[in-house]
Amino acid sequence: MAAPPVRIPMGASFFMAAMALITVMMMSSPCHAQLSSTFYDQTCPNALSTIRTSIRSAVSRERRMAASLIRLHFHDCFVQGCDASILLNGGGEKTVTQNNNSVRGYDVIDSAKSAVESICPGVVSCADIVAVAAREASAAVGGPSWTVKLGRRDSTTGNPSQAGADLPVFTDSLDTLISRFDKKGLNARDMVALSGAHTIGQARCLTFRGRIYGNGSDIDAGFASTRQRGCPSSSGDSNLAALDLVTPNSFDNNYFKNLMRKKGLLASDQVLYSGGSTDSIVSEYSRTPATFSSDFAAAMVKMGDIEPLTGSQGQVRKICSAVN
Numbered sequence: 001m002a003a004p005p006v007r008i009p010m011g012a013s014f015f016m017a018a019m020a021l022i023t024v025m026m027m028s029s030p031c032h033a034q035l036s037s038t039f040y041d042q043t044c045p046n047a048l049s050t051i052r053t054s055i056r057s058a059v060s061r062e063r064r065m066a067a068s069l070i071r072l073h074f075h076d077c078f079v080q081g082c083d084a085s086i087l088l089n090g091g092g093e094k095t096v097t098q099n100n101n102s103v104r105g106y107d108v109i110d111s112a113k114s115a116v117e118s119i120c121p122g123v124v125s126c127a128d129i130v131a132v133a134a135r136e137a138s139a140a141v142g143g144p145s146w147t148v149k150l151g152r153r154d155s156t157t158g159n160p161s162q163a164g165a166d167l168p169v170f171t172d173s174l175d176t177l178i179s180r181f182d183k184k185g186l187n188a189r190d191m192v193a194l195s196g197a198h199t200i201g202q203a204r205c206l207t208f209r210g211r212i213y214g215n216g217s218d219i220d221a222g223f224a225s226t227r228q229r230g231c232p233s234s235s236g237d238s239n240l241a242a243l244d245l246v247t248p249n250s251f252d253n254n255y256f257k258n259l260m261r262k263k264g265l266l267a268s269d270q271v272l273y274s275g276g277s278t279d280s281i282v283s284e285y286s287r288t289p290a291t292f293s294s295d296f297a298a299a300m301v302k303m304g305d306i307e308p309l310t311g312s313q314g315q316v317r318k319i320c321s322a323v324n
């Protein structure tokens with residue numbers, strides 16, 4: 001005898017079809033969970049305050065570290081996304097030209113990570129620690145603060161060829177800079193705001209020698225001769241000079257005022273104000289520090305969103321310099 005047909009009410013059949021569709025969609029698309037500022041609220045409620053304490057003490061030991069940590073986040077995010085790939089020993093990124101003997105702060109991230117591991121082992125990723133460290137670094141030297149989105153996971157590999165190809169260099173033209181940032185989803189205004197990080201920190205003589213000895217019309221002569229004193233024409237490659245000659249240790253908008261006086265240290269700084277499409281943004285930030293401050297914060301959040309690994313992608317490293 002045939003079984004009686006099972007009657008499914010209209011509403012229920014619609015519900016079952018919808019559930020089936022959602023299941024298929026979840027199985028077929030890779031996990032693209034959203035980052036969220038509350039990601040560790042349940043799993044490690046003291047993560048952020050622990051990172052803050054660690055970063056504040058590092059910056060109070062050495063103020064330049066604030067600059068180094070902001071840059072570390074930038075150089076992480078521009079290479080296969082904000083995944084802490086730059087931190088891997090043997091990952092190959094640390095030794096590309098743009099990073100070698102230049103990027104700093106690895107030890108500070110390692111200490112913050114071990115402080116966090118001691119309260120919540122295996123929970124907080126190195127990529128998130130780098131993102132939070134950048135925010136704390138900015139706030140510690142009078143710069144803007146912002147809400148950091150969390151939930152990034154760490155890569156298991158570095159990508160030196162992408163690092164070499166994608167990280168900007170000080171000889172880049174304005175068009176090249178714009179297209180490098182565009183490739184990462186950041187527009188020209190984001191790029192100018194983010195370059196304002198050069199309001200703090202230092203650069204080595206080898207990165208600005210060409211500019212200060214170039215006799216170009218885009219450099220203030222007095223500024224060039226001042227900088228030449230600390231950066232000989234054929235030696236002293238690693239001698240340091242402040243990127244912002246006016247207030248090298250405070251996060252403010254003097255960087256933009258310097259550019260308008262032809263006193264940008266790097267050629268890639270000065271091209272932002274050299275008769276091109278970004279002149280008006282530089283001049284706006286030089287006049288209205290509050291706009292620079294809020295644009296910088298928003299652009300840092302946007303940069304922190306570049307291609308994160310989420311969900312079950314990658315891993316949460318136990319130590320930041322090596323895969324588990």
Ligand code: HEM
Nearest residue numbers: 067068071074102168169170194197201202203204207268
């Ligand atoms: C627009 C393209 C950029 C170029 C070509 C560039 C290039 C450079 C160079 C050559 C140095 C000096 C490195 C050395 O001598 O060792 C430097 C330092 C620095 N950069 Fe950039 N940069 C760019 C954008 C950015 C962005 C977007 C940020 C952050 C959001 C940033 C943050 C910093 C900081 C804070 C320092 C000082 C680091 C320290 O003192 O340890 N830069 N940059």
